[in-house]
Amino acid sequence: MRGFDFSPLYRSTVGFDRLANLLESVAQVDAGTNSYPPYNIEQLADNDYRITMAVAGFGESDLSIEVKEGVLTVTGRRVAEEQKGQFLYQGIAGRAFERRFQLADHMEVRGARLEHGLLHIEIVRVVPEEKRARKISISATSPSQAKVVEAKVASAA
DSSP: OOOOOOHHHHHHOSSOHHHHHHHHHHHHOOTTTTOSSOEEEEEEETTEEEEEEEOTTOOGGGEEEEEETTEEEEEEOOOOOOOOSOOSOOOSOOOOEEEEEEOOTTEEEEEEEEETTEEEEEEEEOOOGGGSEEEEOOOSSOGGGOOEEEEEOOOOO
């Protein structure tokens, strides 16, 4: 993949340096190095998401999920078990992994469950009240007496 020059973005914007750094880090990721374990990212509703990871062979005690500073980190480390037989072919990967997902603002991890070798992580966008769209009534009185008629969650694009 070719590199991109984000310097024009830095010259004409203020406060978007985090976005530019995120774009630069995504552009530098090699697709071959981050292929294990396979995963899906689904949008279930306007503000509901699910990450599903195939973690066959890992138990709940082998997996760790952590959110810190907007980064969701899923780590898997299996305790070495004593082999009872000799493998003629071993195709099930049980190697340790660490997968990171950059979360957008106002995203919360609501929970996780392990089911049939799939780890499901539920994520929801929680928009603060002050960021929601509001409808303001129009009146001939002073602005301090205006009241909110209707408040809705603003849909993110």
